[in-house]
Each structure stands twice: as C-alpha cells, then as structure tokens.
Amino acid sequence: MKKIFKSGLLTQNPVLVQLLGLCSVMAISTTLFNGLGMGVSVTVILTCSNIVISLLRKIIPDKIRIACFIVVIAGFVTIVEMLLKAFLPALNDSLGVFIPLIVVNCIILGRAEAFASKNSVLRSAADGAAQGIGYTLVLVTMCVIRELLGSGTFGKGVLGDGIRVIPQQFPAMMIILPFGGFITLGCLIALVQWRTKK
C-alpha cells in the first residue's frame, strides 16, 4: 500500500515522470482555484473509475475493453460535471470544456489499462487516489508558480481576490498566457530530471 502511494506521488508521478495528461495541466493552471478544482475532480473520477473497472475486470471481454473503460470513465465525468454545474457554477465556467475532456485524459485510461484491470479492488482504489493526488500536487504547484509570476497574487478565487504578493505593475503577463504553461512545465520536468540524474 505504501509502495502504491510512493509511486503515485513521486517515482511514477503521472505528470512529471509518465508525462500523461499534459493538456489540462498546462491549460488550466492559471489560478489556485482552477487547479484545486480540477485536481479534486480528476482524483475523484480516477478513484471511482479504478474501483468500478477493477470490480468488472473479470466480466469485461478483452477485445472491447478500451471501449468499456471509456464508457465507465465518461459516466463518472458526466456525474462530476453535473455536480459542479449545480454546486460550483463558478468553477464550471472557468474550467469550461476541460471538464468533459477529462474523459480523454490519458492518466485515467492509462491507470485503467495498466493497473485496475489487473489488480484487486482495494489496491486499485489506492492506486487511483495516489495517482490523482500526484496529479493534483503538480497541478497546484504549476498554478501557484504561474499565478505568482503572472498576476502577482496567491490563491485568487480561494481566498477572495487573493493575496497580492507582487505590486500590480510588475507581474509578467506572459506567464499566464499559453507560453507560460509550456515554459513552467518544461522547467519543472527539467528540475525532476536534474534531481534524478544526480
């Protein structure tokens, strides 16, 4: 169990090591609010879909397993989407099309194929939670860096208008734009490579 969590958070981190699910990481990491919302949604969906797929692993025929996985995942994504629309409309608006796109997030399909379809329910649930938390950690780190450098605040949306760290006229707008997403993630992965290669 401990090993599963260690691999999800560090050694096999879905974003920094496996390089999966990069679209959403770069696209929505502009405020802490977005990052936490997306991270929690993905973790919940990943855990639930891992549990269900692990329960069904002996019933699903091998030939059409990918289609079956996608239907299960899409079902949970729809549930989360409806819950967000009802209870957190602000988050739903700011994440927009990226909520339904969780269906094609490679982390979830990847875990279903590589782990949940081969392991017991409990282990699959733990793996889903661990990978989800690993994803959330990276996402939140990206959000904090980009929000700090790009708009000079911390925690916008979560703590009201956020705490201003850098005076209004200094932040570099570029970091909030797509360019900043690529550069920030590039530097984070470089940091990991530098640590592991040493």
Added chain:
Amino acid sequence: MSFVSVISLALGAILIENFILVKFLGICPFLGVSKSQETAVGMGLAVTFVMGAASLVCWVIEALLLVPLGLEFARTVVYILVISSLVQFIEMFLRKAMPGLYLSLGIYLPLITTNCAVLGVALLNRQNGYNLLESVVYGVTGGLGFFVAIFIFAGVRERLELTADVPKAFEGFPIALVSAGLLSLAFMGFSGLKII
C-alpha cells in the same frame, strides 16, 4: 453564412486560436509523434480528417438524437462513443479503399480516439452554437491548425536533435516543451490579425 465569415472562422482556427499552441488541445500526440517530419505529416492529415468528420457526425447526432429526446446530459458519453466508432470505421474503410494511405497512417489512427482535440472540437462547436457548415469548417480548419503546428514543431525538433547543445537536465522532453513555448509565443503574433 457569407464567404468572408467562413474565411475568418478558418483563419481564426488555424492561426489565431490554434488548437495546440493557444487552446492546449491535443498536446499528447503533438509531443509524442513529432520526432520526425514524415510521421508528423501522417498524424496531421489523420487528425484533420477525423476532426472534420467528427464535427459533422456529432452535429447531426446532436440535432437529430440528443435534443429531440432530451438526452443532452449524456452528451459526453455519446460523443466519445461516436468518435471511437468513427475512428474504427475510418480505419476499416481506409484499409479496404486506400491501402496506401492506410499503411502510412496505420499506427496513428487508433491513437486519435484519445486525442482531446477531436472531442474538444465537437464540444466547442456545440458551445459556440455553430450551424452544420460552420461546425465542419471549424473542424477541418482546426485540424489544419494542428497540422501546421505539429509540422513546424517536428522541423524544430529535428534540428534540435542534430545541432543544439542542451544542458543535461533539459535533455529530451523539457527542451521540447520550452521550444513549444517559443513557438506558441510566435503564434501569439497572429492575435492581431483580423478580417473586417
């Protein structure tokens, strides 16, 4: 719809709102299949084709099935099923009808199902309330935008591999991301472009 608005929609999808570099849709194949220009062309063509077809089919299904039956809540499930069966169908059709093209696209076709640009374009069509013609134009030109971006990027990476002196920590993936960032910076120059 006038000719000018079609052109403006097309230019917008290819240059100003590029799917990869501005909207961040379809990053996985963009980074995964861009090691050589030849494969990039194959992937780009396949994605363009599927995006156009998916826009068309999803629009029809939305209008004929989901709205009349009040099934809009199941949109995500239906769209992804439509797209995966569409990809399967195209694969079978190409194998029979155009074996040459099928061989050159071969391994990239099944990968397209999980390309978020395809599901993304279907959902965006719906979100922006495009009609049938606009949806198809947006799908095809969005795919062309993907094609342009992945083709340029593959060229950059080929050069990078041969000539660049990259710091050890940045080797491989990080330097690819940084160059994609610079490419996205270049594409931001198009944001001033406007028709009418």
